[in-house]
Amino acid sequence: MTYDENNIFAKILRGEIPTQKIYEDSYALAFPDINPQAAVHVLIIPKGKYVSIADFGATASPEEITGFYRALSAVAKLLNIEESGYRVICNSGPDSHQLVPHFHAHILGGEKMGHLFVTAG
Ligand code: 5GP
Numbered sequence: 001m002t003y004d005e006n007n008i009f010a011k012i013l014r015g016e017i018p019t020q021k022i023y024e025d026s027y028a029l030a031f032p033d034i035n036p037q038a039a040v041h042v043l044i045i046p047k048g049k050y051v052s053i054a055d056f057g058a059t060a061s062p063e064e065i066t067g068f069y070r071a072l073s074a075v076a077k078l079l080n081i082e083e084s085g086y087r088v089i090c091n092s093g094p095d096s097h098q099l100v101p102h103f104h105a106h107i108l109g110g111e112k113m114g115h116l117f118v119t120a121g
Pocket of ligand 1: 017019032091098099100
């Protein structure tokens with residue numbers, strides 16, 4: 001799948017769509033999900049142009065992969081959910097309902113959540 005330069009998160013990265021920056025470094029940007037599904041619902045995206053977690057894992061440099069995971073941990077700490085716990089979801093491809101074709105991880109927490117589910121909704 002080729003990267004679509006006009007996806008929403010590419011526009012956020014370019015500053016064409018405003019967002020509240022929760023965390024930013026040279027590898028990643030974190031911002032609140034516009035339609036939160038938990039008390040805390042933040043999205044974190046790599047700065048590079050990767051369509052999905054599969055694309056990221058297969059083609060990003062070791063520095064980008066390390067930088068992204070370090071940023072994710074830093075964001076959980078910043079959000080004060082490191083101790084209480086949180087869930088990370090990366091939707092990838094049609095069965096997962098991935099809507100935005102720029103790799104992103106959902107960081108969910110701030111409340112007790114149900115266990116994993118796989119039913120269609
Ligand atoms: P996906 O289904 O691709 O894993 O999740 C995409 C997420 O992006 C959804 O949870 C949706 O609410 C969020 N989203 C879509 N458009 C925007 C936007 O313009 N700004 C922000 N902050 N989040 C968005």
